[in-house]
Amino acid sequence: MAEKVPLVRFNNGLNCPILGLGTWQAIRGEESKVYEAVCDAIDIGYRHIDGAHLYGNEKEVGQAIKEKISQGVVKRENLFVTSKLWNTFHSPDWVETAVKLSLSDLGLEYLDLYLIHWPMAYKEGYDLEPVDENGKTIFSDVDYVDTWRAMEKLVEKGLVKSIGVSNFNTKQIDRVLEIAKIKPVTNQVEVHPYLYQQKLYDFCNTRDIVLTAYSPLGSPQRPWAQAEDPNVLEDPVVKKIAAKHGKTPAQVIIRSAVDRGIIVVPKSASKKRLAENFDIWDFKLSNDDQKEISRLDRNFRVIPHDHGREHKDYPFSQE
């Protein structure tokens, strides 16, 4: 019997499993294994799936969900499914089209959570990476607060249960809060020991917004990784803490986020590692362990999203 994952209560009263499965698998040259990964994850006990239109695999994610529901392994109401509004759909008149595309690909009638994937709008349309003749991303000047108002309508229409943001900095969150009728429930951002995000974490706490940690293991297979980049899974302090508890570095890192009340969505396409990442409930990090982990912070980003740097709403220019 799969262990039950603790729930995080959002500011709208709805609950979200604190540990979920990441599904970004668009790794060069690798065949997508997302169908098997989602099936395996649900068998293991995962009840939260983090996806996005950008990942190009929502049909396979949806087929896996359908299969597990039809086998009686899980009921729709016991699953928490997230998708994200891509940058080319920020214009208010595109938002409903975009969510319906994800719903149709997933084969679902509603999403549990829909996030604005980035604060930066790109030229509207189905070309997800619109570029000019020099290969530069074509931006759009849609303001994300107008996008937010359109996101609120999706809740009113019953297409999504909760809405949130991703990759927003503190100023951008406050601008949304100034106009929001419905508050964002979460800000999904990169969090791991090398990007501990204490300031953003404290800020979001004061606004009753939960952080969700993406790339919690440092996304070691990201296509742009450089040989000299630090790998958090190889960090000696993380390894030492892991050895002390008889756990693996990945388990320590995931537990470190969970102990801070941060929702965490590690990705794996291996059944063994899916099970490993889920097996984190039989130990607890001490305050000293957590402090040591926090001291590893070196402001190292694995997802800098470089092609958005010149956008007026690029989020990482501000700390």
Ligand SMILES: NC(=O)C1=CN([C@@H]2O[C@H](COP(=O)(O)OP(=O)(O)OC[C@H]3O[C@@H](n4cnc5c(N)ncnc54)[C@H](OP(=O)(O)O)[C@@H]3O)[C@@H](O)[C@H]2O)C=CC1
């Ligand atoms: N909102 C946003 O902008 C973003 C959201 N995300 C979300 O966050 C999710 C997770 O982030 P992601 O960038 O995928 O990277 P993660 O930090 O989750 O790392 C995934 C990588 O780590 C490997 N791995 C998984 N478990 C272990 C383990 N126990 N030991 C050693 N290696 C392991 C995986 O390999 P293998 O599969 O072979 O196990 C894979 O290569 C994404 O899939 C996506 O859903 C990610 C980036 C940006």
Ligand SMILES: O=C1CO[C@H](CO)[C@@H](O)[C@@H]1O
């Ligand atoms: O979720 C994500 C996965 O990786 C993409 C590739 O740059 C990111 O843009 C995105 O935020």
